[in-house]
Amino acid sequence: MSGLIVRGARLLGGETGDIRIVDGRIDAVGSVDPAAGDHMIDADGLVALPGLVDLHTHLREPGGEASETVLTGTRAAAAGGFTAVFAMANTSPVADTAGVVEQVEALGRQHGYATVRPIGAVTVGLEGRQLAELGAMAASRAQVRVFSDDGHCVADPLIMRRALEYVATIGGVIAQHAQEPRLTEGAQMNEGPLSGELGLAGWPAVAEESIIARDVLLAEHTRSRLHVCHVSTAGSVDVVRWAKKRGIAVTAEVTPHHLLLTDETARDYDARFKVNPPLRRAEDVEALRAAVADGTIDIVATDHAPHPDERKECAWAEAAFGMVGLESALSIVQHTLVDTGMLDWAGVARVLSTTPAAIGGLAGYDAPLAVGAPAHLTLVDPEASRRWSTDELRGRSRNTPYTGITLPGRVIATVHGGVPTVLDGALVDADTVATTAGGR
Amino acid sequence: MSARPVLHSDDIARALRRIAHEILEARRGDGRLVFLGIPTRGTALAERLGRIVDEIEPGVAEIGSLDVTMHRDDLGRSATRAPAPTRIPAAGIDGSTVVLVDDVLYSGRTVRAALDALADHGRPRAVRLAVLVDRGHRELPIRADFVGKNLPSSTSERVFVRLSEVDGVDEVAISQ
Amino acid sequence: MKHLLTTRDLDREAAVRILDVAEEMAATADREVKKLPALRGKTVVNLFFEDSTRTRLSFESAAKRLSADVITFSAKGSSVSKGESLKDTAQTLVAMGADAIVVRHPASGAAHRLAHAGWIDASIVNAGDGTHEHPTQALLDAFTLRRRIHGADARGRALDGTRVVIVGDILHSRVARSNVWLLATLGAEVHLVAPRTLQPAGIDEWPVTVHALLDDALATEPHAVMMLRIQRERMVDAYFPSEREYGRMWGLTAERFAALPADTMVMHPGPMNRGLEIASVAADSTRSTVLEQVTNGVSIRMAVLYLLVAGVEEERA
Numbered sequence: 001m002s003g004l005i006v007r008g009a010r011l012l013g014g015e016t017g018d019i020r021i022v023d024g025r026i027d028a029v030g031s032v033d034p035a036a037g038d039h040m041i042d043a044d045g046l047v048a049l050p051g052l053v054d055l056h057t058h059l060r061e062p063g064g065e066a067s068e069t070v071l072t073g074t075r076a077a078a079a080g081g082f083t084a085v086f087a088m089a090n091t092s093p094v095a096d097t098a099g100v101v102e103q104v105e106a107l108g109r110q111h112g113y114a115t116v117r118p119i120g121a122v123t124v125g126l127e128g129r130q131l132a133e134l135g136a137m138a139a140s141r142a143q144v145r146v147f148s149d150d151g152h153c154v155a156d157p158l159i160m161r162r163a164l165e166y167v168a169t170i171g172g173v174i175a176q177h178a179q180e181p182r183l184t185e186g187a188q189m190n191e192g193p194l195s196g197e198l199g200l201a202g203w204p205a206v207a208e209e210s211i212i213a214r215d216v217l218l219a220e221h222t223r224s225r226l227h228v229c230h231v232s233t234a235g236s237v238d239v240v241r242w243a244k245k246r247g248i249a250v251t252a253e254v255t256p257h258h259l260l261l262t263d264e265t266a267r268d269y270d271a272r273f274k275v276n277p278p279l280r281r282a283e284d285v286e287a288l289r290a291a292v293a294d295g296t297i298d299i300v301a302t303d304h305a306p307h308p309d310e311r312k313e314c315a316w317a318e319a320a321f322g323m324v325g326l327e328s329a330l331s332i333v334q335h336t337l338v339d340t341g342m343l344d345w346a347g348v349a350r351v352l353s354t355t356p357a358a359i360g361g362l363a364g365y366d367a368p369l370a371v372g373a374p375a376h377l378t379l380v381d382p383e384a385s386r387r388w389s390t391d392e393l394r395g396r397s398r399n400t401p402y403t404g405i406t407l408p409g410r411v412i413a414t415v416h417g418g419v420p421t422v423l424d425g426a427l428v429d430a431d432t433v434a435t436t437a438g439g440r
Numbered sequence: 441m442s443a444r445p446v447l448h449s450d451d452i453a454r455a456l457r458r459i460a461h462e463i464l465e466a467r468r469g470d471g472r473l474v475f476l477g478i479p480t481r482g483t484a485l486a487e488r489l490g491r492i493v494d495e496i497e498p499g500v501a502e503i504g505s506l507d508v509t510m511h512r513d514d515l516g517r518s519a520t521r522a523p524a525p526t527r528i529p530a531a532g533i534d535g536s537t538v539v540l541v542d543d544v545l546y547s548g549r550t551v552r553a554a555l556d557a558l559a560d561h562g563r564p565r566a567v568r569l570a571v572l573v574d575r576g577h578r579e580l581p582i583r584a585d586f587v588g589k590n591l592p593s594s595t596s597e598r599v600f601v602r603l604s605e606v607d608g609v610d611e612v613a614i615s616q
Numbered sequence: 617m618k619h620l621l622t623t624r625d626l627d628r629e630a631a632v633r634i635l636d637v638a639e640e641m642a643a644t645a646d647r648e649v650k651k652l653p654a655l656r657g658k659t660v661v662n663l664f665f666e667d668s669t670r671t672r673l674s675f676e677s678a679a680k681r682l683s684a685d686v687i688t689f690s691a692k693g694s695s696v697s698k699g700e701s702l703k704d705t706a707q708t709l710v711a712m713g714a715d716a717i718v719v720r721h722p723a724s725g726a727a728h729r730l731a732h733a734g735w736i737d738a739s740i741v742n743a744g745d746g747t748h749e750h751p752t753q754a755l756l757d758a759f760t761l762r763r764r765i766h767g768a769d770a771r772g773r774a775l776d777g778t779r780v781v782i783v784g785d786i787l788h789s790r791v792a793r794s795n796v797w798l799l800a801t802l803g804a805e806v807h808l809v810a811p812r813t814l815q816p817a818g819i820d821e822w823p824v825t826v827h828a829l830l831d832d833a834l835a836t837e838p839h840a841v842m843m844l845r846i847q848r849e850r851m852v853d854a855y856f857p858s859e860r861e862y863g864r865m866w867g868l869t870a871e872r873f874a875a876l877p878a879d880t881m882v883m884h885p886g887p888m889n890r891g892l893e894i895a896s897v898a899a900d901s902t903r904s905t906v907l908e909q910v911t912n913g914v915s916i917r918m919a920v921l922y923l924l925v926a927g928v929e930e931e932r933a
């Protein structure tokens with residue numbers, strides 16, 4: 001059987017070795033002799049990572065196809081080195097039934113660029129009042145394990161308590177968008193001196209921290225699992241650190257943009273920098289980086305949130321929250337954590353692949369680059385550097401905040417279950433990917 | 441670049457005294473005589489002329505200034521200039537003889553702007569023009585009624601008028 | 617100067633220059649012919665996404681006095697509020713030949729975006745953006761103060777040593793923000809008074825003295841007290857308990873007015889809530905500048921439009 005050989009990569013950034021992939025699995029690692037008919041990828045100077053897993057992606061389909069679809073979103077994911085994405089539930093209709101989640105999962109399977117694992121809504125219509133049929137979504141073909149009302153906070157403490165209790169019985173986790181709604185009515189940016197000066201309604205750190213504090217205590221009380229989405233403040237880090245020390249089953253994520261950008265970016269009222277939770281102070285950015293390095297924050301997740309141009313080319317208060325992030329995530333992590341010496345490449349594999357897969361109940365990612373494991377891998381050139389522009393984007397929307405910034409690293413190849421989705425730094429075409437993936 | 445002096449302080453004083461006499465001689469009837477200087481140096485010259493006339497015929501001269509900035513035909517072609525104060529005597533200019541006073545007469549465009557600006561303030565019986573220096577090169581059909589000194593010059597030359605009120609010294613100089 | 621978006625962009629020289637030009641503009645109001653030809657052939661568009669008859673009329677009158685062609689576009693309720701983007705609207709107006717766009721918008725930063733997003737090339741005048749700034753209001757307030765203090769001798773002068781107390785909803789007030797930066801730049805001593813609930817984050821870093829209680833601020837014997845309009849809806853959002861309590865603690869009551877130094881000016885950007893933030897005896901007194909502020913608004917807006925639009929942009933050395 002002919003295979004695919006990755007030749008001479010630095011495995012997890014360490015020793016150099018080859019990887020042979022046969023029939024969608026890793027067949028051999030180390031010094032590999034090619035067999036007749038094997039395809040070769042020259043990986044000299046490249047770092048081999050397990051396929052990246054994003055626990056927080058907005059694919060917009062169904063209902064938001066003007067911004068993104070499962071196909072365009074997974075192409076963006078593949079371009080960024082991802083082989084699996086968890087698709088948030090705030091679509092239209094909302095992913096609060098087995099029907100919707102099965103549809104989204106099937107689209108991902110059909111296109112083949114990445115595994116799409118739908119996230120189910122916690123409450124019907126994301127309205128925070130009545131629990132959605134979590135059990136039905138878990139039992140569906142989509143095997144939903146992560147539930148979130150993301151975009152909205154499950155603010156009612158009783159609903160949150162019940163949701164935590166309920167998911168425990170189906171082995172799931174509640175991913176909370178921590179935002180006290182009353183404290184953030186009309187909020188536009190981080191509450192601080194700049195919001196006061198710019199006349200934009202403030203989004204105070206305490207609105208996030210107080211919900212996280214409440215939720216970790218509820219998780220402890222219910223002996224259930226809590227995942228905190230997009231932690232953005234130093235105070236939140238302290239709360240999560242305290243909870244973990246206490247033995248509470250909490251995990252936390254940070255977005256790439258919160259690891260790099262600060263609220264100062266709002267100064268020009270350019271809505272590409274408008275995101276929820278908002279970009280915070282430099283002190284928060286420092287605390288978040290340190291928290292990833294010391295494990296308080298478990299994972300980096302993109303919160304990839306595509307929006308059409310017209311939702312950003314308007315006054316700040318009228319613009320949509322969110323920024324795209326799949327294509328740039330690995331470069332931002334390298335820039336903020338690897339190149340600063342805070343995290344090694346094995347650590348990158350942990351925060352961008354192994355741990356998010358574990359939190360989301362996604363099999364096949366527990367042993368990165370191990371023989372016998374499904375062949376999900378990413379080859380990155382850490383020496384490359386790019387002046388970022390919208391030309392780097394592969395999704396349908398262009399709302400990246402990094403335009404004009406020079407970023408390190410570049411994904412040269414992505415392999416999803418043995419199927420190359422990116423080769424020589426370029427996406428493999430959709431027909432080839434769909435056919436190859438479908439034939440397996 | 442060297443500036444060659446052409447009028448010194450006493451030359452300027454003599455020229456103004458002569459103009460003052462000419463203005464009074466040319467004056468017909470006993471109407472009001474309003475000296476309006478075009479800022480910045482025209483204003484200073486108007487004040488001097490007014491004082492001299494007042495010495496000769498007390499009570500006859502009224503003095504003011506007329507800013508022309510917003511009436512210039514090159515307004516939209518150069519950097520915006522802040523307008524200088526316009527001071528019209530309280531009795532207005534209707535029926536009076538207005539003597540516009542400027543330092544240098546060149547293309548004539550400033551005077552054209554001044555005539556426009558003046559029209560916004562009323563209707564004088566007559567308007568006269570007095571200048572310290574006429575350097576030629578008119579672009580409009582305008583001439584001065586009273587001239588301190590005719591100074592034929594090339595367009596590549598520059599004429600500097602310095603007055604003690606503005607520049608601390610009285611002098612007219614020309615440079616290549 | 618190409619745009620006027622915030623008073624923070626004005627240094628002392630530029631601010632004094634605007635006030636001086638406004639003096640010349642004011643002088644033309646007494647003339648036989650009030651119109652000036654300075655903006656002949658230029659088109660000024662008033663783009664109002666928010667109702668404000670007073671400000672709109674003031675800008676319209678200013679532009680017309682300068683002989684500009686004036687197009688007024690009340691965007692409220694038009695295609696704009698139905699989803700046409702700010703960018704599309706602006707590009708349409710420039711296609712119609714706008715040299716300057718005077719924009720009033722309920723969202724903070726809208727004017728800044730029009731000026732700097734690279735969509736269009738016209739001069740932008742911020743006529744009030746959300747809870748951010750209202751620079752021409754601050755300029756007319758400074759102009760009013762300077763005239764009252766220096767009279768005919770005002771040209772060329774700033775406001776050094778002038779003590780101004782600004783009272784009320786600082787958090788939501790674009791007038792307050794613009795005044796703080798401008799008055800401080802002009803050398804005035806600015807005191808802000810508001811309940812803690814209506815003080816913006818970071819106010820401690822502003823070039824002002826902050827007081828929670830009005831009587832503490834009035835004890836400084838200010839040259840002027842500027843009362844901001846308080847919106848009754850703020851009560852519902854729990855910024856203060858009741859109108860009566862607000863009036864008692866932060867209103868310029870008849871008693872407080874009587875206790876002020878005899879020459880303290882009373883200012884208000886209008887429209888006033890009599891009996892809430894300001895007593896009628898104060899609003900109607902000769903020390904009130906409210907009507908002067910309206911008159912001066914036209915002169916200031918003429919000065920701003922003249923300086924932005926009349927000439928070509930200055931080359932920066």
Ligand SMILES: [Zn+2]
Nearest residue numbers: 150151177229
């Ligand atoms: Zn969220």
